[in-house]
Amino acid sequence: MLASWKLGRVAGIDVFVHPTFLLVFLFPDVLRNGLLAVLFVLAVFGCVLLHEFGHALMARRFGIETEDITLYPIGGVARLRRLPRAPGAELLIALAGPAVNFAIVGALLLLGGMGLADELAGTATGFFLEQMVVVNLFLGLFNLIPAFPLDGGRVLRALLSGWLGRVRATHVAATIGRTLAILFGLTVLSTWNLLHLALAAFVYFAARAEELQVVHEERRRRYDGDNQGIWVAPPGYRWVQRNDGVWQLAPNVVVHGGPYVGPSPWR
Numbered sequence: 001m002l003a004s005w006k007l008g009r010v011a012g013i014d015v016f017v018h019p020t021f022l023l024v025f026l027f028p029d030v031l032r033n034g035l036l037a038v039l040f041v042l043a044v045f046g047c048v049l050l051h052e053f054g055h056a057l058m059a060r061r062f063g064i065e066t067e068d069i070t071l072y073p074i075g076g077v078a079r080l081r082r083l084p085r086a087p088g089a090e091l092l093i094a095l096a097g098p099a100v101n102f103a104i105v106g107a108l109l110l111l112g113g114m115g116l117a118d119e120l121a122g123t124a125t126g127f128f129l130e131q132m133v134v135v136n137l138f139l140g141l142f143n144l145i146p147a148f149p150l151d152g153g154r155v156l157r158a159l160l161s162g163w164l165g166r167v168r169a170t171h172v173a174a175t176i177g178r179t180l181a182i183l184f185g186l187t188v189l190s191t192w193n194l195l196h197l198a199l200a201a202f203v204y205f206a207a208r209a210e211e212l213q214v215v216h217e218e219r220r221r222r223y224d225g226d227n228q229g230i231w232v233a234p235p236g237y238r239w240v241q242r243n244d245g246v247w248q249l250a251p252n253v254v255v256h257g258g259p260y261v262g263p264s265p266w267r
């Protein structure tokens with residue numbers, strides 16, 4: 001696995017970019033459109049980063065720190081010190097990401113309504129800002145699709161938890177997540193867009209992995225309560241049991257569907 005490059009530290013959270021991110025710049029659309037396309041890609045990933053900070057800062061309100069945020073070509077990954085167990089906290093943390101994108105849309109539409117749209121009509125800046133409205137609308141809506149473990153799936157799990165309990169709620173949300181991942185994978189199969197296929201595969205396997213984690217976690221809580229004894233995991237990790245029964249540490253990650261599933265002005 002390639003090591004990520006550190007971009008900096010914002011609000012006490014390290015921000016990294018994974019080397020595979022550079023693949024984004026090799027896309028034919030980006031190569032063909034040169035500098036403007038590069039600026040567009042950077043702006044889109046800037047919005048993804050703001051989305052991640054929406055989650056991270058809301059998590060902080062519930063006493064959960066974020067270890068780091070990493071940008072990948074399929075989107076952003078925030079590594080929380082622990083995952084929220086209370087449905088209310090999970091709901092608000094999951095909604096905070098898309099809420100940031102909708103806030104950007106609202107702010108741009110407001111500026112447009114105040115005369116900026118007329119002033120910039122026909123200019124490259126006007127076009128750029130229009131695309132930012134579309135991209136943020138897309139980022140907010142795409143992540144609200146109830147494909148657990150995307151944000152919408154976490155919202156669904158949180159809503160079902162009070163009614164079904166955490167394990168069954170996770171099972172229902174993860175089953176829907178896997179089904180949507182298969183459907184998405186089949187629909188993009190014809191285009192052979194590798195990033196789309198990677199995202200479909202990722203959602204499919206991540207849904208299964210997190211479901212297993214929750215089952216084991218809840219089983220252990222029944223035995224030990226909150227007393228984790230020697231089982232205290234280092235920050236950002238938790239104990240999970242593999243299929244062969246061996247316990248191992250796994251990072252707590254929250255994943256967000258990425259820009260390259262979304263609209264591109266040059267397609």
Ligand SMILES: [Zn+2]
Binds near residue numbers: 055143255256
């Ligand atoms: Zn998100």
